[in-house]
Amino acid sequence: MAHLRDQPAGVDGITIDWDAPIRVSDGTVLRADVFRPTEPGDYPVILAMGPYGKGLHLADGYPANWRRMHEAYPEVAHGSTGRYQNWEMADPEKWVPDGYVCVRVDSRGSGRSPGFLDVLTALQARDLYECIEWAGQQEWSNGKVGLLGISYFAANQWQVAALRPPHLAAICVWEGFADHYREGARHGGIACEFVKGAQARQMFTVQYGMGSRGPTDRNTGRPVAGDVDLDDDVLRQNRRDLYAELLARPVNGEFYQERSADLSRIEVPLLSAGNWGGMGLHTRGNVEGFLAAGSELKWLEMHGDTHFNPFYNDRGLGLQKQFFGTFLKGEQNGWLDRPPVELLVRHPGERFEPRFEQEWPIARTEWTEFHLCPETMELRTSPGASGTLSYQPEHEDLRFRLPPAGHDREFTGPAAAKLRISSATADADLFLSLRLYDPQGTEVTFIGSNDPKVPIALGWLRASHRRLDTDRSEPYRPVHSHDSIELLVPGEPVDVDIEIWPTSIVVPAGYVLELGIGGRDYSNQGTEIENAMYPTTGVGPFIHTDPEDRPAEIFGGAVTLHFGPDVTSYLLLPAIPAP
Template sequence: MRDQPVEVDGITVERDVPIHVGDGTVLRADVFRPTEPGDYPVILAMGPYGMGLHLADGYPANWRRMHESYPEVAHGSTGRYQNWEVADPEKWVPDGYVCVRVDSRGSGRSPGFLDVLTALQARDLYDCIEWAGQQEWSNGKVGLLGISYFAANQWQVAALRPPHLAAICVWEGFADHYREGARHGGIACEFVKGAQARQMFTVQYGMGSRGPTDRNTGRPVAGDVDLDDDVLRQNRRDLYAELLARPVNGAFYQERTADLSRIEVPLLSAGNWGGMGLHTRGNVEGFLAAGSELKWLEMHGDTHFSPFYNDRGLGLQKQFFGTFLKGEQNGWLDRPPVELLVRHPGERFEPRFEQEWPIARTEWTAFHLCPETRELRTSPGASGTLSYQPEHEDLRFRLPPADHDREFTGPAAAKLRISSATTDADLFLSLRLYDPQGTEVTFIGSNDPKVPVGLGWLRASHRRLDTDRSEPYRPVHSHDSIEPLVPGEPVDVDVEIWPTSIVVPAGHVLELGIGGRDYSNQGTRIENAMYPTTGVGPFIHTDPQDRPAEIFGGTVTLHFAPDVQSYLLLPAIPAP
């Protein structure tokens, strides 16, 4: 039942507001608005994580780390309404915005079948936008804001063109469900297996008293009814089981991937260099492919949550939405289309504006893999072969240190000739940085505190390229068929390495790793961590159902010869 509005510290709060969507389902929303009557722009988010679950209750380690690193997040806010990956109403409502949070169907306090990122859910979000745009407290302009899931579904609904949608801010949100969310280079990623178990199924509608409690209302986050486990299982789709059953791209993944060319609204796409495994690629690809005339790309570092909530991130969001939801003349329209926080070791970032992506002055440089020295050189090395056992070792090729700093910012790729002792091989590529003492230099990533410079993946049987979409620096694989290897017979493969940025200081070494398993470092122990943190966070690829040892455990061989293209292509940015 819908609550009566209450006024708390200058904010009118309405709980469990009903929103009737197209098929008659009633979704529930919490609305935070100014107490003064008026017409206000709306900031809206819809997702499956339970709008009543406080960030500190659901994600205590992240809450602590964010406030320790950025005490400013607590300034001007009691934090009582701060939820995972969505805007803090206490930072927005005083500036004249209405904040609306919606539990997607089957989640939190909204009944229905839990099936995420479907076409139906995109229509639900469309209906929520139209509802918000026509309320008496609305000025008719709705903006979408949120991280990850609350960003990914923005691509989908914006392509449907709801009339009251005025702008979107896609903060670390993937765009291509197959290539970014489910299967990296064709290899099944186990992220969704853990995410749905710990973040979605725990707040599925009907968990009721067995689920978490809303600290503000004392009511169950996941509905006022208790459904038994069998009913709950019948009321949801196991997304991980679906992706395991679907190794090639098709209708299932396409339903969850937007036609980006149909997007018309102004957009800000904000990505994270350390978001390899889910979001980095999507923010860049979404920016490039969106049909919007007014669009901006911003790339940052640090954790998944701090850049969104800290003063810099909040300032960007408010300047962007102030322009398109309020009509403010605040200088945003004079902003260049691309802002990059260029990454240096030691978590130092140098902000720089650019006019395009990739950067036009990029010097695309092919560094050849030399088998005799294990170095990366600008000229090919000797003929020969190098082999490795996928589960136990990898091959390393080092770019010799220079006496000056070198910047590499943009997409990267590798071209290799490989053979396998079996009918397939999974290739895991990593870019790593080492200081003059030989110690690896890692970076705070969005989902792991020690990530490498870059990552790339490819299943050799998925090596066919989509030639219409591919570039030498960004190979795109069709993933529409499986072409097994002939054991021992070499084939050429192109491996995409997700966009990156690194200034390699003088004396430092950049290294390419090639192997058959996930990158891993010594790891970091984090209290209340949701998963092990050994360099790739939850984005692991170890499921034996997808990677049976008899196929993916065979010896892999790299082949080299004067007429063989075997190189790492890096985006070198010339010094000013």
């Protein structure tokens, strides 16, 4: 490695092995960077594997995110030069001095690891399994490996933990989806365009073989995406276009199930950390993973703020170290006395009140049906008058308001809506939003994981996917089977249940909560952000506008809501009684 930039062993007490080879079962050699204490010994391992290029510095690939994080939380820079900081992975300078080894692996076909780029497959889960076993048997390892990372580096934790690698001791799943169909590819059956942009921006740009055309590792001077330059045709042949695949697959099946985990097989201790403002990718999976995992020792934490800040700030780092200290080092640090659920209950103005609970949903929840009243456009605890209301999907939505109260009201948990609808065409995509307004009528938004101004919560459903999985559904959390398409008869009403992703909000006295029902993504006036990777109008990159998935002749007809004494039409909210 003489051609690497000088990196003396032991700088800042960290010895670094660049591009350590990990040969997996089919002979492919994956490449890993290993950051370990200079002092010889047996140390626990923090590992992550993904497709974003282990050599791409966060400030080089995502300069605006880097700057905003350090402005919001200067503590992130304390005790670290930041020279080894990468996208969504632990900072080695915050972990190695505490007696951990940090291992970063480029997944197959990404960065400096050759192969076919195809994310979240069974093969990639097996690769991760073998990387865990490799790390657990190195001379610098104490035989205990923990997985830590955000989003992609969290989602594949569910998959590999279900395979039960012997050296895997604990996982910290930070804002990571668990159900590829429902939480990543198709919300309520509607194609989400997130992956189209993400693979073009973040995966294909560091695909193995981009070589000199890709970014350079500022620490080694080597190309992030391999030492070879492959032409564009070869690169395309060496990868799967995940967005094209999901467009071609409107119903759930083997393709999506391969990329989801059998959560019941997970046995290791786990901490699942989700984001209230992560609507579209970073909320539901953390709750569902926590509930369904077979682990006896499992904890759920729910926070707000951006995608990065809660992971890297002192509070997040402290949670991670206390958790891994227990299960990788055997520390007696109080973690085992911690209640299973910690919620940062959300208030307007980015104020959060930490509170521990014994379960999710909260046992004392008062599930409250707020009926949609067409005559007043209000949400009431008793049904309203008979009638109908219609809207044009691409031009308007209907708004129903919960009248203000003279006291604060908390709603924390999953939510749902039951509606009777008809469409002038053969299908309809339903977009639901929960919004908050102050006494002056101004909408109150919140910092989300991928957008600076998000509403309280969102829900989606394609009407032709209305069939429920009755074995898994609860009144407060309808689960749709998504295994068949049942088109509408134009003008003929049908009943639909719509899941609204988990949320938390304390509605202050005098404030108004509103339910929006329409045929397009929630949108506000938007926010201009330096070097933004996508428009930020309230849903971040999680948009649903592809005409190939939503042709106007099928989804463009007027939608009608039906009301009456024999019609059940309500919003079900998780009211938490005041102490």
